[in-house]
Amino acid sequence: MVFAAIMLFFDKNDFFTRMSRDNELKNLEKSKEYYTNEIKKLDDIRDNLGNNPRTIEKYSREKYLMKRDNEDLYIIDEKSAD
Numbered sequence: 001m002v003f004a005a006i007m008l009f010f011d012k013n014d015f016f017t018r019m020s021r022d023n024e025l026k027n028l029e030k031s032k033e034y035y036t037n038e039i040k041k042l043d044d045i046r047d048n049l050g051n052n053p054r055t056i057e058k059y060s061r062e063k064y065l066m067k068r069d070n071e072d073l074y075i076i077d078e079k080s081a082d
Contacts, residue, residue: 045059
């Protein structure tokens with residue numbers, strides 16, 4: 001009983017520390033998966049930007065709100081449209 005109590009509560013790798021480390025590991029694995037997917041998306045965008053001039057124009061219009069000289073640009077905020 002004494003040995004079990006020492007191992008469960010007083011050891012440097014006790015039950016509670018192990019549980020918190022397992023939770024931290026799960027969170028880190030989720031983060032890794034998320035960032036791996038984001039890197040993949042950005043690589044696809046980068047490849048398309050390097051190969052296709054129409055993609056460059058589309059990306060600059062959508063992300064940086066660029067326009068041609070003879071165009072007007074209207075921005076509608078979707079959050080305030082509710």
